[in-house]
Amino acid sequence: MAYYSDQYDLFLSSTQSFCHQCNNLNKLIDTHIVTKDNEVFLRKFCPKCGESMVKISTDLDYYKKCDEYLKAPDLPEKALTKVLKGCPFDCGVCPQHQNHPCLALFNITDECNMKCNICYYSAEPGLGNHRSMEDIEKMLATLLETESEPDLIQVTGGEPTTHPQIVEILQYLKKSPVRHLMLNTNGIKISQDESFVKELKRLGGGFEVYLQFDSLTPKVLKDLRAKDMSEVRLKTLEMLEKYSISTTLVVVVKKGLNEHEIPDIIEFSRRYRCVRGIVFQPIEEVGRINAEGDFKITLSEIRQIIIDDEKNPFTSEDMIPLPCDPHKISVGYAAKSMCQDEKGEAFATIKPVTGQLPKELITNHRGTVTFERDREFVKTVIETVSLDTAMGESIMSEKIKQKLFCCWPDFLAPADMGYENVYRLVISEFSDVVNFDAVNIKRECNFMIEPERIIPFSTYNMGIEFSQTKIKKFWV
Numbered sequence: 058m059a060y061y062s063d064q065y066d067l068f069l070s071s072t073q074s075f076c077h078q079c080n081n082l083n084k085l086i087d088t089h090i091v092t093k094d095n096e097v098f099l100r101k102f103c104p105k106c107g108e109s110m111v112k113i114s115t116d117l118d119y120y121k122k123c124d125e126y127l128k129a130p131d132l133p134e135k136a137l138t139k140v141l142k143g144c145p146f147d148c149g150v151c152p153q154h155q156n157h158p159c160l161a162l163f164n165i166t167d168e169c170n171m172k173c174n175i176c177y178y179s180a181e182p183g184l185g186n187h188r189s190m191e192d193i194e195k196m197l198a199t200l201l202e203t204e205s206e207p208d209l210i211q212v213t214g215g216e217p218t219t220h221p222q223i224v225e226i227l228q229y230l231k232k233s234p235v236r237h238l239m240l241n242t243n244g245i246k247i248s249q250d251e252s253f254v255k256e257l258k259r260l261g262g263g264f265e266v267y268l269q270f271d272s273l274t275p276k277v278l279k280d281l282r283a284k285d286m287s288e289v290r291l292k293t294l295e296m297l298e299k300y301s302i303s304t305t306l307v308v309v310v311k312k313g314l315n316e317h318e319i320p321d322i323i324e325f326s327r328r329y330r331c332v333r334g335i336v337f338q339p340i341e342e343v344g345r346i347n348a349e350g351d352f353k354i355t356l357s358e359i360r361q362i363i364i365d366d367e368k369n370p371f372t373s374e375d376m377i378p379l380p381c382d383p384h385k386i387s388v389g390y391a392a393k394s395m396c397q398d399e400k401g402e403a404f405a406t407i408k409p410v411t412g413q414l415p416k417e418l419i420t421n422h423r424g425t426v427t428f429e430r431d432r433e434f435v436k437t438v439i440e441t442v443s444l445d446t447a448m449g450e451s452i453m454s455e456k457i458k459q460k461l462f463c464c465w466p467d468f469l470a471p472a473d474m475g476y477e478n479v480y481r482l483v484i485s486e487f488s489d490v491v492n493f494d495a496v497n498i499k500r501e502c503n504f505m506i507e508p509e510r511i512i513p514f515s516t517y518n519m520g521i522e523f524s525q526t527k528i529k530k531f532w533v
């Protein structure tokens with residue numbers, strides 16, 4: 058007589074994970090990906106703790122759609138470690154990895170002027186350890202070995218603006234062969250030091266501030282950041298708006314705390330000309346995480362809130378899987394133009410375009426950085442956008458390209474509109490001991506850059522003991 062488990066409906070595939078109950082990061086355990094009531098779970102088998110189920114998606118249809126968007130791997134130009142113990146123990150980057158560094162993170166200091174409850178790096182005042190210019194030169198050289206034309210370097214920490222040579226570092230990296238440079242910051246220095254903002258402005262195009270934002274309410278900010286940052290956020294945005302510095306708002310989402318604010322944050326962001334969009338980041342169980350109970354939220358839950366929100370125009374078709382890491386990143390791009398609301402205040406009109414582009418156009422490209430050289434692709438995007446946005450004619454009349462995100466096709470914006478006419482929503486989920494999937498981790502495209510290694514962001518933060526890479530770990 059056949060036996061059916063009432064724990065799950067369908068078995069989808071096998072992978073490996075870590076047990077989040079005994080937290081043993083030295084040993085992978087057998088794991089199945091299964092479905093139950095149209096949700097997707099990791100079913101883990103730990104020899105010590107037994108079976109456990111972890112929800113990884115609340116939307117089976119979208120989960121399946123992610124596989125349809127997967128594109129041919131765009132590999133690093135060179136591996137820096139060998140395969141010795143197998144993934145994820147050989148990070149550095151090893152020959153098994155299936156993605157190049159779309160985003161290269163340069164950690165320039167362990168110092169911070171805050172002590173957030175959710176800091177993945179456990180940074181705080183007094184840690185110091187500012188990296189020297191020599192270290193940063195080595196980090197760049199290591200990155201260039203694996204990616205000769207990097208798309209995006211993000212300067213991070215700790216809080217990078219506490220580094221006494223922050224301006225010099227940004228200027229140095231801006232002159233490197235990188236296409237875009239970002240500063241990941243809590244905004245404190247920008248809100249207080251106008252001369253620093255002027256230096257940022259002098260960096261010119263291709264520079265962007267990645268601003269910690271999280272919430273519009275003091276209670277939520279105190280929960281996540283141990284401090285009410287409301288005034289700092291507003292003052293920082295005022296400065297960035299004044300100097301027209303491209304800005305992405307970064308919102309860490311903790312279940313039961315701030316997911317209900319997502320529609321209001323999108324609405325709020327449309328009041329600023331300088332804001333190019335929002336990255337929503339589900340909270341991770343890494344570093345100094347001060348949270349209990351069911352605080353983790355999936356990418357699919359955030360996506361659902363965005364597409365259910367009637368105030369923003371992004372639909373299910375517009376929030377698509379990013380082809381290089383489809384299960385972990387969802388993106389929606391829009392054309393943006395500043396108008397006025399009924400009270401006469403600045404407010405952006407947004408016309409999503411992602412839903413209008415044929416899937417094959419996005420996934421058929423082998424390289425992620427070659428879209429702009431593909432005339433047929435460029436032509437189709439222009440035609441599609443021109444049909445569906447109020448700015449179509451203007452877009453049709455120009456040929457200027459703006460690079461946005463290496464794995465997403467260039468959005469074509471005319472010279473008189475430029476990058477300020479682009480708006481994007483991104484949901485970016487990282488891996489931790491709870492949701493770790495040994496198949497999917499090989500597609501991670503965010504890398505921490507060390508002087509002699511480049512390491513996927515998630516495995517770096519998890520505190521895994523690597524076979525050939527030593528990194529300083531404050532959280533161990």
Ligand code: SF4
Binds near residue numbers: 143151154
């Ligand atoms: S995560 Fe990537 S770099 Fe790290 S061991 Fe696995 S395949 Fe190699």
Ligand code: SF4
Binds near residue numbers: 216
């Ligand atoms: S999350 Fe950022 S601002 Fe907060 S303590 Fe960590 S490095 Fe500092």
